[in-house]
Amino acid sequence: MLSQHDQLLSEEHEDVLTELINIGIGRAAYTLSEMVDSRVGLQVPTVSFAQCEGIEKLQRHASSEDPLSVVLQPFSGGVAGRAVLVIPRPSASRLVGVLTGMPSESAEIDVEREAVLTEVGNIIINSVLGSLGNMASLNLDFGLPRYDESHPPPLVSVALRGSLVVVSVLFQIQSHAIEGELAVMFDLPSLGGVWALLDPAAPRLLPA
Numbered sequence: 001m002l003s004q005h006d007q008l009l010s011e012e013h014e015d016v017l018t019e020l021i022n023i024g025i026g027r028a029a030y031t032l033s034e035m036v037d038s039r040v041g042l043q044v045p046t047v048s049f050a051q052c053e054g055i056e057k058l059q060r061h062a063s064s065e066d067p068l069s070v071v072l073q074p075f076s077g078g079v080a081g082r083a084v085l086v087i088p089r090p091s092a093s094r095l096v097g098v099l100t101g102m103p104s105e106s107a108e109i110d111v112e113r114e115a116v117l118t119e120v121g122n123i124i125i126n127s128v129l130g131s132l133g134n135m136a137s138l139n140l141d142f143g144l145p146r147y148d149e150s151h152p153p154p155l156v157s158v159a160l161r162g163s164l165v166v167v168s169v170l171f172q173i174q175s176h177a178i179e180g181e182l183a184v185m186f187d188l189p190s191l192g193g194v195w196a197l198l199d200p201a202a203p204r205l206l207p208a
Helices: 011-036 050-060 089-100 108-136 188-198
Strands: 046-051 068-077 081-088 140-142 146-150 163-171 176-187
Touching: 011 046, 011 089, 011 108, 011 176, 011 188, 046 140, 068 089, 068 108, 081 089, 081 108, 089 108, 089 176, 108 140, 108 146, 108 176, 108 188, 163 188, 176 188
Parallel strands: none
Antiparallel strands: 046 163, 068 081, 068 140, 068 146, 081 176, 163 176
């Protein structure tokens, strides 16, 4: 297990986290694609090591001039941290419009945005972390999702104390001009159960 004083993750640690999140986000993307009846494109997850005070710098939408719709959900148990779904406001309105059948510029969208995006965030986050928990044989407890709207940077107030491992994935629904980001912030000391998968005797995540 990494020391809290290490500044970088080893290649093996990055690989196992990337593989776990990649599988989970793939399943979440399939669910979302079924909901919007369109293909959801994904970029390869990125893995970063940071102290909590650097979290705002890790957000790829931090330079956006648009307000952000943010769904935050804490998790604990076999591994602990926070997961955050970040969607720029124009994309958020278009996503709500697709899911509700309302025009994205209508006033009703503002009324429905929080409820719809909270549910979407809950589905995506639970799919990703539930998949990770199953593959790593870890029991996870999920807190209630919380919706927020802010101008960048959105995550200063949700950072954990101490050292973090941050895995982020950008997604796009090109047919509807929708984009967003899922960032999972793991409390570094809690990742022992995930690092156990590096044991040669541990089951493979994917068949050879």
